[in-house]
Amino acid sequence: GVPITLKANYFKLETDQNWYQYDVCFSPEVESAVEREGLLDNVKESIGVYVLDGTTMFSINDLGQNEMKLFSTWESDEIQTQISLQFVKKLVVGEACYIQFFNKLMRQEMRYLQLQLVGQNFCDESDKIVVSNHPVEVWPGYLTSVHQLKAGMLMNCLISTKVVRLDTVLDMLTKLKKDHSQRYEELFKQQIEGAVVLTKYDNQTYYVDYVNFDLTPTSTFEYLGGEQISYKDYYQSAYQKTISDDRQPLLVAHAGKGECVCLVPELCRMTGFDPETRANVAVMRELEERALLAPQDMIDRLNAFNKRLLEHQSVRRDLQAWNVRLDDKLIEFQGRVLPWDKILHGPHLGQVAEQSGWMTELGRKPMLVTPTLSTWTVIVPVTYKKDAQDFVTKLIDAAWRMRFDIRQPYFKYVSHQVPSFEEALEEVNLCLKPQMIMCIVPERGINHYTAIKKKCCLDRAVPTQVIVANNLTRKGVQSIATSVAIQMCCKIGGVPWTVEIPISGLMVVGFDVYHDTTPRGGNSYGAFVASLNKTFSQYFSAVSAHTPGQELSNDMASYLGDALCEYKKCNGALPEQIVIYRDGVFRHQIPEVKNREIVALKKCWKDTYGEQECRMAFIVVTKRIRTRLFHNNENPPPGTVADDCITTPEICDFFLVPRSVCQGTVRPTGYGVLFNKTGLDIVMLQKITYKMAHLYFNQRVSIA
Known part of the structure; x- marks a missing residue:
């Protein structure tokens, strides 16, 4: 291949410092990560700078191989806590714990930038973008991870965006109650079970397993020390969040290590897009523009993030204390560009030699192997009759340019309902035995698609081509017709093109x-x-x-x-x-x-x-x-x-x-x-x- 100079979204990390790993034990046990770090901060003079990851502590200091016991008091309760530190090992460059330390250290530095941890993303809520006339925000953010690679220890950084909906799960439930009072519970379960929600109080994401209508915010659970506390009181005490609806059901979600957590709909935001947003072309286009960064924009944002880190006084202090140096530019190296291989088409192995535009050129060239499609059926709701006939004309013309002979089909008109499609498929298969069946389905016809594939793959094997009705009249319909013709050719044994592999x-x-x-x-x-x-x-x-x-x-x-x-x-x-x-x-x-x-x-x-x-x-x-x-x-x-x-x-x-x-x-x-x-x-x-x-x-x- 031809050599090429490349950059990648990695910054180099360097150090010549020795680090040590210790197991940490708190007595009495301390669950809060914030409280554990606070207790260690109180004895920092004895242990030096540290990074805590669960019950593992990394330190720049060799504290000896004997167990070290220290005592510390948390500011709010004045209870003395014993901290036991047990030496585990001296870290070896490149091993899993070494990389674990680097990742924890760099994530710790991110906190100084006032970023919100949303799931795995660090998001900059202060720089959020409000989408016009829609309850959706775009939060720009960063994904970072440290890896031991051939060039050394490198920090990968990716500019990310998080789409955050402003409506809560309770808003969805309230709307369903209003619109479908008789079956709102069933519909709510369909929409929320399997969905990912974002908690308003700590920006954590959870995968909802199921809805428990027997539990409400006034239900109680066993808290630390065996005390019974209601969910309502717990969220008020722990997060200063007041719950207004005492009758809402609770969401049950996984919290890791096989544990479950009960979430309050009022305190959870929906993630992803609702059907209304997906159907709004203007909103989706605006969101796409926000999320897709051109290469130059991506590079500028990466360099700005790196500069933001390096110029922050607390980050500089920490990195200096750990004797870690973060490079200020993206890594640069040599890659290769493989030679462009000709696309072979047509019975005489014609070649599409130009890399740019080969996709368009193939739409005007003969395909490699083209059978004849002589008996086929189009099943279409009668409301799309004219559009379907016009599309088939374009399809036959597009196929002819590629030397694929498609004859006129038999049209079978049906209603929009799934059973109508199923009956038509049964009738057509029995009476006509076609080489292929094309089905034109309404928009969002996932139930239609499932029924069609089940009927024609499991019950009676026949190739099918499913097209959503709005594609019949979309801009660029001729290109759609060409792509559909190629797919249909493949499904009856044709070969559109190939590449030469000299093996x-x-x-x-x-x-x-x-x-x-x-x-x-x-x-x-x-x-x-x-x-x-x-x-x-x-x-x-x-x-x-x-x-x-x-x-x-x-x-x-x-x-x-x-x-x-x-x-x-x-x-x-x-x-x-x-x-x-x-x-x-x-x-x-x-x-x-x-x-x-x-x-x-x-x-x-x-x-x-x-x-x-x-x-x-x-x-x-x-x-x-x-x-x-x-x-x-x-x-x-x-x-x-x-x-x-x-x-x-x-x-x-x-x-x-x-x-x-x-x-x-x-x-x-x-x-x-x-x-x-x-x-x-x-x-x-x-x-x-x-x-x-x-x-x-x-x-x-x-x-x-």
Whole structure:
């Protein structure tokens, strides 16, 4: 690839100081973190500067290996508390506790900036943006984390925004009571169970499990020392919050470590968007503009935040006391831009050679393989009859430009109701046996979509294309018609385009796990796909149920065995190499992935290939990352790879920018190569990864 100079949203931290870890015990026990720190502050002359994280204390001073006992008194109760400090170890650079200390230290420094901790985000409420004529605020903020990377100890910093609704959960309940007096409890449970709420008194976020209508603010619970106290009195005493509605039910939420907490709707704000806000195009556009930062704006905000830290007197004092130096500029390093690969299309393998505009050009070029769609049906509510007919005309024209022959369909008109769609699907399948069914559904037709897919995937297998009615007349409908034509071509066996991968006998595998996090759901499912041909357009697929919340798979290896059998049927031979992309794995799960999934996959290879040397790679994919890359204060071009400085020393990993974006700062995708016996070097694996990003036929763009 071509060398490129990059910056990333990391600031370097340096120190040559020794630090020590101690276990801290308070007697009598002290639950409040503020009170624990206050007690330690009283004996600071004896222990020196410290950072407290739960029951772990980090200090710059070696206090000896014998247990140290000190006594301190909290200002409000005058009760003497014994503090016991037990030496644990001297910290080693790069170990987990060393990084834990750095993270705690930097989060402690954030407090001096008068930022509000909202969930995991530090937000600047003083700089909040009020959205015009709508009960929503945007709080700008920062996400920080410290990591030991190849360039040393680096602090990652991401500019974030938190959308905060001003209405409370009680406001929602009151409105439901007014509008649906007979069934408001049922509707309230539907809307709030599984939602995330933000408490007004300490800005913590909670995931609501269920509503308990038997509990109210006047209900009591056992407080410290066994005393019974009402929720109303507790919130008044602890947070000076007066509750006005004594009849509201309580929300039950997880509070960590298997514990539950009861929340008062009046003291909880809703998060996310309600249907009314989502439907308001002007408001959503304004929120999007606030949230999406251009690269230059992101860099300016990062540098301003860094300057704000370094210029604060208390931060400078603390960092000097700990002998820590925070760099004042973003880290800069060398990356590479992978060469642009031609997109192959049409029966004679025509090439789209230009990287810019290849998506548009493909809409005017013949597709690689195009079957004929001769018998198909459009099921549409009669109110959309004219719009549907006009759209089908545009669809047929768009398909013809790509040499995809779509004949005129049979139109079946129905009402808006889900049962009407189900009856029509049954009738059409029985009488016409179409190659494909297109269903045009009303806006927000999630129930329609579910019913259609169930009917046509489980009851009677037939490809379907579902379109929301408002897309029939949207601006840019011709582009929509082109995209729909490509999807329909794929669903009946066509191949729109491919890329050239000069490795014979390559199978590419993908695996991910979906978790239904709603209280009513709770199920987890693993999905497995494996390519079966050299154009990577035909796939073997399998799905399995997991234990709820379980990310690791017991079935991946058996599915690979089935996929290898299918590959041999299609090609007359087994694949020579296998590259597996595994999504959804967190860093702390990597050892278990190696010990379980990779070991099982290697056994599958041996069972299938015998003594033939294993030629397989296993790559973990991470999309939800906080790393951002910049080149000349702009987004780096597609194909940019970063595999030094900001990558981890333990594994072979890299970041790839797979696409360009029209707005905001592009987010790279992270890849960690946990196992590689293919004989392919890291650069070739990077190239294969970039090529695969161009083979998602639902969109004429490269994807993450």
